[in-house]
Structures are given as structure tokens and as C-alpha cells.
Amino acid sequence: xxxxxxxxxxxxxxxxxxxxxxxxxxxxxxxxxxxxxxxxxxxxxxxxxxxxxxxxxxxxxxxxxxxxxxxxxxxxxxxxxxxxxxxxxxxxxxxxxxxxxxxxxxxxxxxxxxxxxxxxxxxxxxxxxxxxxxxxxxxxxxxxxxxxxxxxxxxxxxxxxxxxxxxxxxxxxxxxxxxxxxxxxxxxxxxxxxxxxxxxxxxxxxxxxxxxxxxxxxxxxxxxxxxxxxxxxxxxxxxxxxxxxxxxxxxxxxxxxxxxxxxxxxxxxxxxxxxxxxxxxxxxxx
Numbered sequence: 001x002x003x004x005x006x007x008x009x010x011x012x013x014x015x016x017x018x019x020x021x022x023x024x025x026x027x028x029x030x031x032x033x034x035x036x037x038x039x040x041x042x043x044x045x046x047x048x049x050x051x052x053x054x055x056x057x058x059x060x061x062x063x064x065x066x067x068x069x070x071x072x073x074x075x076x077x078x079x080x081x082x083x084x085x086x087x088x089x090x091x092x093x094x095x096x097x098x099x100x101x102x103x104x105x106x107x108x109x110x111x112x113x114x115x116x117x118x119x120x121x122x123x124x125x126x127x128x129x130x131x132x133x134x135x136x137x138x139x140x141x142x143x144x145x146x147x148x149x150x151x152x153x154x155x156x157x158x159x160x161x162x163x164x165x166x167x168x169x170x171x172x173x174x175x176x177x178x179x180x181x182x183x184x185x186x187x188x189x190x191x192x193x194x195x196x197x198x199x200x201x202x203x204x205x206x207x208x209x210x211x212x213x214x215x216x217x218x219x220x221x222x223x224x225x226x227x228x229x230x231x232x233x234x235x236x237x238x239x240x241x242x243x244x245x246x247x248x249x250x251x252x253x254x255x256x257x258x259x260x261x262x263x264x265x266x267x268x269x270x271x272x273x274x275x276x277x278x279x280x281x282x283x284x285x286x
Contacts, residue, residue: 007055007056012055012056013055014054018054021050025043025046028087034088041083041087042086045079048079049075049080049165057071057072058072065232066130067237070240070241070242070245071244073122073125073245074248074249076164076165076168077122077167077171078249079252081165081171082256084169090178093177093178104177104182107177107182115195117170117171118167118170121164121167123199126203126245132155132157174192186261186263187261187264189260193256194253197250197254200250201245201246201250203245204242204245204246205246206242207245208238208246210238210242
């Protein structure tokens with residue numbers, strides 16, 4: 001069976017997940033009025049989450065592919081929450097816990113908490129995830145060999161998925177809150193995102209260079225699924241995982257920062273020009 005045919009085979013896709021996805025989109029389009037850009041962000045956000053959890057990519061993780069586990073973490077913790085938040089209407093939060101708790105009215109009151117939580121979950125979640133993958137595959141993951149820890153192989157992955165998404169959602173809230181008045185100033189938002197970028201870069205560097213450790217390089221077993229669709233060494237797989245966190249992770253925050261700074265710069269420049277013209281007219285009047 002070819003890789004393309006494997007992806008086109010219906011049994012390798014989660015039908016329940018697909019129905020759940022359709023239900024969410026149906027409720028979204030039926031209940032909330034949003035503009036075209038918001039609709040696009042929301043659809044891309046929920047579809048990306050289904051891609052990493054309900055598509056054949058999720059099955060590849062069961063074969064010990066650390067790169068797939070890292071890709072899931074990036075989507076659930078860093079990408080999906082931002083896209084979904086940007087797609088939500090501002091009226092949604094007024095009748096939820098985010099609208100009733102005063103702490104969410106001022107991002108400066110909770111941004112340190114969300115930043116620390118995101119870093120802890122990013123690092124701790126990675127090592128726990130790696131240990132769980134290692135216990136299920138019997139391979140070394142980020143220097144971790146949990147082949148003897150049978151209890152880890154019995155732990156389901158879904159609590160980790162929920163933790164990633166909830167933490168990512170809370171982390172993105174100070175910057176991408178649906179209500180503009182409850183967001184950080186663009187410059188402060190850039191600093192906030194830059195701090196997270198440093199954290200994910202260090203983690204990516206660690207994973208990438210850990211791939212050269214003896215525990216990984218001495219393991220010459222090839223990863224492959226039962227149909228021999230994928231053939232890759234543990235070292236290469238771990239290097240890909242590290243590079244995914246290192247490069248795309250930082251690019252995501254850089255793009256987000258530019259998207260925040262450019263509109264702010266344009267509005268500031270426009271205000272400055274108007275003020276300058278007003279001062280000029282006042283001088284003429286006198």
C-alpha cells in the first residue's frame with residue numbers, strides 16, 4: 001500500500017472526530033455572526049486540530065514517531081488556539097467565565113501566569129509525551145527510554161491533548177482576546193510572544209542536538225508501520241521533531257508579532273500626520 005492510498009483509506013480517519021468537527025462548524029456558522037476573516041481563521045483552526053488527531057498522522061505516532069508527537073504539540077499548544085481565538089466573536093465571552101471573572105478584563109493581571117504555564121506545559125508536556133511514546137514503541141525519545149515503565153504505555157494521550165489546547169488558549173488570550181479592549185498593547189504583545197519564542201527555540205535546540213546522543217545514535221532500528229509506509233532512523237526522526245519546534249515555532253510568533261505591529265504602526269503614523277496637519281492649521285490661524 002502506498003502512502004497516498006493509506007491516507008485515502010477511510011478506515012484510517014476518525015469518523016467520530018469528523019462528525020464532531022462538522023457539528024462544531026455547523027454550530028459556529030448557525031449561531032454566531034462573524035466576518036469572512038474570522039470564519040476562515042476558525043475553520044482552519046478546528047481543521048488543523050482534526051488533522052493531527054483524527055487523520056492517519058495520529059496513527060503514525062503509535063509507531064514511535066517523535067516528529068508526529070511534536071507536530072501535534074505545536075498545533076494544539078501554539079497554532080490551533082490562536083486561529084480559533086481569532087475566529088471567535090467578541091460577544092461569545094460576555095456570558096462565559098472569561099466575561100464574568102474580572103481578572104480577564106486586564107491582561108497584565110494574568111499574563112505572567114499564562115506565560116509560565118505555557119512554558120511549563122511546553123517543556124514538561126514534551127518530556128511526558130516523549131516518555132509515553134517511548135513506552136509504547138520501546139524506542140529512545142529525547143534520551144528517554146521508558147520500555148520498562150508499563151504503566152506509561154497504558155496512559156491515554158487525550159488528557160495531554162486537552163492540556164495542550166487549554167494552556168495554549170489561555171496563553172493566546174492576552175494577545176488575541178476577541179474584545180480588543182482586553183488585549184495587551186501591540187508592543188507589549190510582541191515582547192510577550194518573543195519570550196515564548198525563546199522558550200520554544202531552546203526546547204527545539206535541545207531536542208535537535210540530543211538526537212546525536214549515544215542513546216539515540218546507537219539504536220539503528222528503523223521506524224516503520226506494518227505496511228512499510230515510513231522508514232526513518234530514530235536520529236533523523238528526533239532531529240525533525242526538534243527542528244519543528246525550533247523553526248516553525250519561532251516563525252509563528254514572528255509572523256504574529258508583525259501582524260500586530262504593522263497595523264499599530266500605521267495607525268500611529270496616521271495619527272501623527274493628522275496631529276501635524278492640525279498644528280499646521282492652528283499656526284496659520286494665528
